Amino acid sequence: MSNAIAPDARLTGDLPLAGKRLVVxxxxxxxGAAVVRLALAQGAExxxxxxxxxxxxxALCAEMNEAHPDRQCLALPAEVSDAAAVDGFATAALECLGTLDVLVNNAGIVRDSSFARMARDDWDDVIETNLxxxxxxxxxxxxxxxxxxRGAVINVSSVVGVHGAAxxxxxxxxKAGVIGFTKALSKEVGRYGVTVNAVAPGLIETDMTAGLPQERVELMKALITAGRFGTPEDVAHTICFLASDRARYITGQVIEISGGLVL
Ligand SMILES: NC(=O)c1ccc[n+]([C@@H]2O[C@H](COP(=O)([O-])OP(=O)(O)OC[C@H]3O[C@@H](n4cnc5c(N)ncnc54)[C@H](OP(=O)(O)O)[C@@H]3O)[C@@H](O)[C@H]2O)c1
Known part of the structure; x- marks a missing residue:
C-alpha cells in the first residue's frame, strides 16, 4: 500500500483564500489594511x-475594487466597543457576504502611561476596545x-500580552485577556470545525508605533533578533495562513510575530 498523500488543490493552489469570506x-x-489587501490578493472576499x-x-475599498473587480470588498463603520454598532455591522456584513468563513479581530488602541499615573478612563478605553x-x-x-x-477566528493580541512591558x-x-479568550473559545467551538487562534505581534511599523521617540526605537531594535521593526505585511501573512485551510489543524495557539523580540 502506498503512503503517498494525494495533494489537495485547496491546500496547494496559488490562491489559498479562494472562496473564503472574511470580516476584519x-x-x-x-x-488590518495589510490583511485586507493580502486576503483579497489570495482570493478572498x-x-x-x-x-x-x-x-x-x-480609499482602500476603491483600491481593492480596482485591483480585484471580481471580488467583493466593502468597508462599514464599526466602533467595536459599542455593542449596538457592532450588531448593525455584523448584520450588514453577513448580508453582504452571505456566509462567513473567517473573523479577524484586529481593531485596537494603546494608551501608554506608568501605572501610578494611569487615568481610569484610559484603562477603561483600552479594555473596552481591545477586549x-x-x-x-x-x-x-x-x-x-x-x-x-466551519470557520476560523483570528485575534490580534501582542507580545506585550504574553510578556508584559513597563x-x-x-x-x-x-491583550493577555484576548489570549485567555482565544484559548477558552477554541475549546468551546473546536468540535464544530471552528478554529480560534491569536497572533502576538512585536513592534510593527504602523501609526501605533509612529510616535515612539527615536532613542526608544533604537533601544527596542537592540532587543529584536531581526534588528528591525516588522511590517504590517509580516503580520498579515501569518493571519492569512491561519485563515486558510492550510491551518485547519491549528487551534488555541498564540503565534508571536516579533522578529525574535526579547522583552
Ligand atoms: N503596531 C504594533 O506594533 C502592534 C504590536 C502588537 C499588536 N498590535 C495590535 O495590532 C492591531 C492593529 O494595530 P495597528 O498597529 O495596525 O494600529 P493602527 O495603525 O493604529 O490601526 C488601528 C486600526 O484599528 C481601528 N480602530 C481603533 N479603535 C477602534 C474602535 N474603537 N473600533 C473600531 N476600530 C477601531 C482603526 O480605525 P480608524 O482608522 O477608523 O481609526 C484602525 O483601522 C491592534 O489590535 C494592536 O493592538 C500592534
Missing part, C-alpha cells in the same frame, strides 16, 4: 470595519460559523 475589524490602516477614518477606508471589542464582534459572528461547522499595564491586561 480595524481594516482602514496598519495591520472581505468586509472590513473602521472607526474614525472613513476616508482611508473608502470588549473582541467580545462584541465574536459574539455576533461566531455562531454562523458554528452552525455551518508603561503598558492596561494594554497588556487587554
Amino acid at each position: 475589524t480595524g481594516g482602514s490602516r496598519g495591520i 472581505v468586509v472590513f470595519g473602521y472607526h474614525s477614518n472613513a476616508g482611508a477606508a473608502r 470588549g471589542g473582541v467580545f462584541n464582534v465574536t459574539q455576533q459572528l461566531v455562531l454562523p460559523m458554528v452552525k455551518q461547522r 508603561g503598558q499595564t492596561g494594554y497588556a491586561a487587554s
Whole structure:
C-alpha cells in the first residue's frame, strides 16, 4: 500500500483564500489594511470595519475594487466597543457576504502611561476596545460559523500580552485577556470545525508605533533578533495562513510575530 498523500488543490493552489469570506475589524490602516489587501490578493472576499477614518477606508475599498473587480470588498463603520454598532455591522456584513468563513479581530488602541499615573478612563478605553471589542464582534459572528461547522477566528493580541512591558499595564491586561479568550473559545467551538487562534505581534511599523521617540526605537531594535521593526505585511501573512485551510489543524495557539523580540 502506498503512503503517498494525494495533494489537495485547496491546500496547494496559488490562491489559498479562494472562496473564503472574511470580516476584519480595524481594516482602514496598519495591520488590518495589510490583511485586507493580502486576503483579497489570495482570493478572498472581505468586509472590513473602521472607526474614525472613513476616508482611508473608502480609499482602500476603491483600491481593492480596482485591483480585484471580481471580488467583493466593502468597508462599514464599526466602533467595536459599542455593542449596538457592532450588531448593525455584523448584520450588514453577513448580508453582504452571505456566509462567513473567517473573523479577524484586529481593531485596537494603546494608551501608554506608568501605572501610578494611569487615568481610569484610559484603562477603561483600552479594555473596552481591545477586549470588549473582541467580545462584541465574536459574539455576533461566531455562531454562523458554528452552525455551518466551519470557520476560523483570528485575534490580534501582542507580545506585550504574553510578556508584559513597563508603561503598558492596561494594554497588556487587554491583550493577555484576548489570549485567555482565544484559548477558552477554541475549546468551546473546536468540535464544530471552528478554529480560534491569536497572533502576538512585536513592534510593527504602523501609526501605533509612529510616535515612539527615536532613542526608544533604537533601544527596542537592540532587543529584536531581526534588528528591525516588522511590517504590517509580516503580520498579515501569518493571519492569512491561519485563515486558510492550510491551518485547519491549528487551534488555541498564540503565534508571536516579533522578529525574535526579547522583552
Ligand atoms: N503596531 C504594533 O506594533 C502592534 C504590536 C502588537 C499588536 N498590535 C495590535 O495590532 C492591531 C492593529 O494595530 P495597528 O498597529 O495596525 O494600529 P493602527 O495603525 O493604529 O490601526 C488601528 C486600526 O484599528 C481601528 N480602530 C481603533 N479603535 C477602534 C474602535 N474603537 N473600533 C473600531 N476600530 C477601531 C482603526 O480605525 P480608524 O482608522 O477608523 O481609526 C484602525 O483601522 C491592534 O489590535 C494592536 O493592538 C500592534
